[in-house]
Amino acid sequence: MYAIRTEKIYRRYKGKGFQVEALRDVTLNVKKGEMVAIIGTSGSGKTTLLNILGLIDVPDSGEYFLNGIRTGECREKELARMRNQNLGFVLQDFALIDRYTAEQNIRVPLMYSDIPKKEWNGRIQACLEQMGISDRKKRLPSELSGGQKQRIAIARALVTGADIILADEPTGALDSKTSMDIMEVFSGLREEGKTILIVTHDSSIADLCDRLICIEDGRLV
Amino acid sequence: MVSLAQTGMRTIGAFEHLQSLGNVWHISCIAEAGQIQEVTNDDRKIADFEAIYQYIDDMEDTETFTADASMKTFLYDKDTEAEKLAADIRYGTAAFRTLRVTEGFFDAFPLQMSIKKERVQEIFRQYADDDIMPVLLGDSYRKYYRENEIFTDSGSKQYRVIGFLKKGSIYAAPFESERARALDRWMIVPLGNDRQGGGIGYVTELTSTYLITDREDLMGELVREFRKRQLMPFEYKQLTDQVRNDVSDLKNEALTMGCVMLLLLTFATTGMVSYMVRFVRKRMKEFAVHLLSGAGIRDIMLRIAMQLGVILLLSDFAVFCIFGAGSVFLCVLLFSILYGVSVSAYPLYLFRTQEIADVLRKNGSR
Numbered sequence: 001m002y003a004i005r006t007e008k009i010y011r012r013y014k015g016k017g018f019q020v021e022a023l024r025d026v027t028l029n030v031k032k033g034e035m036v037a038i039i040g041t042s043g044s045g046k047t048t049l050l051n052i053l054g055l056i057d058v059p060d061s062g063e064y065f066l067n068g069i070r071t072g073e074c075r076e077k078e079l080a081r082m083r084n085q086n087l088g089f090v091l092q093d094f095a096l097i098d099r100y101t102a103e104q105n106i107r108v109p110l111m112y113s114d115i116p117k118k119e120w121n122g123r124i125q126a127c128l129e130q131m132g133i134s135d136r137k138k139r140l141p142s143e144l145s146g147g148q149k150q151r152i153a154i155a156r157a158l159v160t161g162a163d164i165i166l167a168d169e170p171t172g173a174l175d176s177k178t179s180m181d182i183m184e185v186f187s188g189l190r191e192e193g194k195t196i197l198i199v200t201h202d203s204s205i206a207d208l209c210d211r212l213i214c215i216e217d218g219r220l221v
Numbered sequence: 222m223v224s225l226a227q228t229g230m231r232t233i234g235a236f237e238h239l240q241s242l243g244n245v246w247h248i249s250c251i252a253e254a255g256q257i258q259e260v261t262n263d264d265r266k267i268a269d270f271e272a273i274y275q276y277i278d279d280m281e282d283t284e285t286f287t288a289d290a291s292m293k294t295f296l297y298d299k300d301t302e303a304e305k306l307a308a309d310i311r312y313g314t315a316a317f318r319t320l321r322v323t324e325g326f327f328d329a330f331p332l333q334m335s336i337k338k339e340r341v342q343e344i345f346r347q348y349a350d351d352d353i354m355p356v357l358l359g360d361s362y363r364k365y366y367r368e369n370e371i372f373t374d375s376g377s378k379q380y381r382v383i384g385f386l387k388k389g390s391i392y393a394a395p396f397e398s399e400r401a402r403a404l405d406r407w408m409i410v411p412l413g414n415d416r417q418g419g420g421i422g423y424v425t426e427l428t429s430t431y432l433i434t435d436r437e438d439l440m441g442e443l444v445r446e447f448r449k450r451q452l453m454p455f456e457y458k459q460l461t462d463q464v465r466n467d468v469s470d471l472k473n474e475a476l477t478m479g480c481v482m483l484l485l486l487t488f489a490t491t492g493m494v495s496y497m498v499r500f501v502r503k504r505m506k507e508f509a510v511h512l513l514s515g516a517g518i519r520d521i522m523l524r525i526a527m528q529l530g531v532i533l534l535l536s537d538f539a540v541f542c543i544f545g546a547g548s549v550f551l552c553v554l555l556f557s558i559l560y561g562v563s564v565s566a567y568p569l570y571l572f573r574t575q576e577i578a579d580v581l582r583k584n585g586s587r
Contacts, residue, residue, distance in 0.1 A: 047578075056513065056577040077517050084515020095581065097507050112515035156514070 001068060003164050003195040004030040004053060009062035011048055011218075022048040023059070024218040032163070035186065035196040037206035040215035046199045047168060049215065053197065054087055054166045055079045066164075084112050088157025092169035094149040096141040102128070102152045103137040109160045127155035131185065147178035154185055158194075165189060167198045171205055183208050227389060227549065229475045232401040235330060235393040236468045242284065242329060245395065245460040246432040246440050250424055252453035260453050261424060269450040270423035276446050282434050286325030287412055288394065289429035294319045294408060295375040317362075317408040320392075321426075324411075329433070330392040332404070335368065336384030344383055345411035356380040357409040360388035380410070388547065395460045395467055424453075431460070490564060493529065497568035500528055508572065509580040518573065525572060526565050533557040 011023040022045045030036050040046040051057035052064060055071060064071045066082060074082070088109075089095070096105050103124055110120045128134040131151035141149055150170060157165055167186070171179035183205060186196050190210075198209060206212050214221045239245060250257065260266050277285055296315040324342040334341060334357060344355045358366060366372065366382045373379050390404040412426065432440065440457040447455045501508075508521045540553045 051578045054513070077519075080512070080515050080517040080520075083513060089513045091581065095506070095510050095513070097510055108511060109514035112511075112517075112520065160515070 001032065002029045002065070003032045003034070003067060004028065004197070005065040005068075006053075007063040007065075009049075009052060009059040009064060011045075011052065011057070011059050021218050023052070026062070026215075026218070026220055028213065028220065030195060030197065032195050033190065033193045034211060035190040035198070035209045036211045036213060037209035038197060038199045038213045038215060039201060039203065039206045041201065044215045045218040046215050048218075050166055050168050050197065050199050054089060055083050080112070084109055084160055086162055086164055088154075088160075088162035088165045090150065090153050090157050090165060090167040090170045092172040094141070094146075094153045094173075096149055096152060096156075098141055101138050101140055102133065102144065102148075105141070105152055106156045106159050109156060113160045115160065123159050124155075127159050130158070131155045145178075146174045147181055150174065150178075150182050151185065154182075154189075158189070163193070164195045165197070167196065169200055170198060171200070171202065179205065226475075226479075228391070228403065229471065229478070231389055231391045232393070233468060233471045233475065235391050235401060236395070236464055236471060238331060239329060239393050239395070240461070240464045240468060242433045243435050244433065244437075245464055246434065246457050247395075247428075247460050248430065248432070248440075248443065248455050248457050249428055250453055251456050256453050257424065266450075266452060267423075269452055270427075272450065273427070273446060273452070274423075277430065277432070277443065280432070280434070280439055280443070282436055283439055284325055284328065284433040285323070285430060286329045286433075287321070287323045287426055287430040288326050288392065289321040289412065289426055290318070290394070290397065290402065291425055291429070292319040292321060293317065294380075294410075296372065317358075318406060320402075320404070320407050320409045321412045322409055326392075326409075329431070332390050332392070333387035334384050335387075341383065348411040348413055350413050353379040353381045354410050354413075355383045358382055358385050359390070359405040359407045360386055361405045362408075380408075393464070393467070395464050400467060427455070490560075493564045494567055497525070497529060497565060498571060501525060501568045501572050505572070505575065505580050509577045512577045513581075521572065522569055525569055526561070529561050529565055533561050 006026055006028045009023050009026040009028075010021075013020045013022055026045075026049060028049075038046045038049060048057065052059050053066075055066070058072075067086060069082070071079065071082070097108070100108075106124045106127060107120060110123065115123065124137070125134065128137050131154060133148055133151050133155070136144060136148055136152075141152070144152065150173075154165075165186070170186075171182055174182060179202075186198065187208065190196055196209075198205065200206055252260070277283075293316040296317070322345070324345050327338050327342055331338070336357075341357065348355055353371060363385055368382055368384060370382045371379055372382075386404050386407075386409070388405060391401055392404060393401050432443075434440070437459070444455055444457055447453075508516075508524075511521060511524075512518070537550070537554055537557050541550050544550050544553075
């Protein structure tokens with residue numbers, strides 16, 4: 001069974017006097033437990049694809065199945081639940097809430113889950129330990145290094161038990177050593193059976209993945 | 222604001238009702254102090270004053286009422302309820318502002334009471350000076366007394382509570398400086414025949430008497446009656462124009478007040494909306510993170526609405542504490558809901574039209 005399956009996804013953006021075909025007939029299959037890199041130049045459509053896979057954008061046509069569920073048929077509430085339970089996001093600038101501590105940032109997805117409140121602290125602690133940053137839980141993002149911030153973001157992606165991690169340029173704001181550390185974390189997660197999609201334009205990062213998907217002018221090549 | 226509007230409407234209503242009854246007349250004493258003293262100290266004149274009263278009562282085509290607000294009733298010093306009352310009304314001593322009226326007062330001012338008007342008029346009419354005095358209490362005194370309860374004043378006079386006025390009751394007093402009196406902290410008692418202060422009591426009552434008639438000639442005859450009985454000189458004055466002017470003034474005041482309030486509301490609303498817009502813009506990235514983490518659009522919209530909701534709930538609670546669960550609170554509650562919805566509408570629209578992906582991109586997450 002595929003964790004992610006798309007059939008002829010088409011996405012077009014319209015503006016005043018212009019129209020951009022961001023994705024054209026994108027058909028993609030990602031097996032459970034696979035770590036796939038999506039590589040492409042700036043403006044090739046890789047972020048648009050990740051947005052659609054992350055259920056924060058909707059294709060104009062085509063089908064997207066997440067864990068076998070046809071997402072086009074789902075209501076906003078169901079999509080939100082899937083984002084909470086099945087998907088974890090790791091973004092280039094970490095997308096941490098500046099006024100929350102590391103622990104509070106990790107807690108955010110739990111606020112919208114069905115997980116009982118008494119389990120929250122245990123889950124947060126487990127994720128912090130898994131990322132090796134349990135001593136930083138009371139720190140604000142401004143007090144953390146880039147690598148630590150990205151580990152917090154990964155911990156947040158994992159805290160509800162999501163089985164698919166979508167990472168958009170996760171090492172884009174990091175130095176090469178820290179980038180490798182973060183990739184090691186992703187490799188470890190793949191070993192645990194997580195499905196990981198990494199959007200990158202860095203071939204050295206892409207080389208560490210099981211499979212490479214190239215996107216150019218909105219088409220997979 | 223709602224309370225002010227309600228009071229304004231009631232005051233205008235009281236004046237308009239008085240205006241609708243016909244021409245309102247007032248008699249005032251134009252004698253000098255020495256002459257008043259001479260007449261009022263002369264016990265032989267009591268009979269003449271009584272005759273004047275009878276004359277006024279017998280005037281054809283004329284309705285009269287007396288509303289004398291010059292007295293205060295002090296309660297018995299050792300009365301615990303009186304102490305509480307004193308603390309509550311902040312007079313330092315437990316005193317009721319007392320309005321002594323004739324039955325006609327209730328026809329001139331249709332006050333809402335816990336007892337029927339006709340019954341009050343009957344009780345007031347039947348009151349004899351040696352009886353326990355029937356008293357109607359303002360709404361603020363409901364917490365201290367029950368209907369039919371008897372209390373005693375500092376002069377050992379007993380009073381029986383026959384009913385209460387509805388909250389916000391008002392009567393128009395066109396010839397008095399206060400113009401309109403809110404009766405929540407007043408007691409209304411029958412005028413009776415026991416003139417307080419002897420002869421001067423008659424003068425006070427006569428100058429607190431209003432006559433409603435369309436015949437000016439009767440007023441002239443009344444003044445001649447004063448002269449015939451060699452009492453001090455009185456003159457009559459038509460209050461109809463004054464009442465009309467009062468109504469007009471009150472409406473203008475209400476309009477001015479309304480405009481000021483509207484202006485304040487506009488400023489407050491502008492401030493609120495810009496605060497909410499700033500709040501939404503400042504927190505847009507945070508909201509996007511919440512959406513990515515599984516929040517629904519509704520969750521975030523609720524968070525935004527709560528920002529204003531807390532302020533409005535606190536103000537509603539303050540109104541509840543001050544006015545209780547009455548019509549003022551209900552009006553304020555409904556208004557605050559409408560206000561909240563209208564103030565939140567644009568900030569919510571602003572948020573709703575944003576795509577998560579755009580927000581993250583604009584805030585540097587992409």
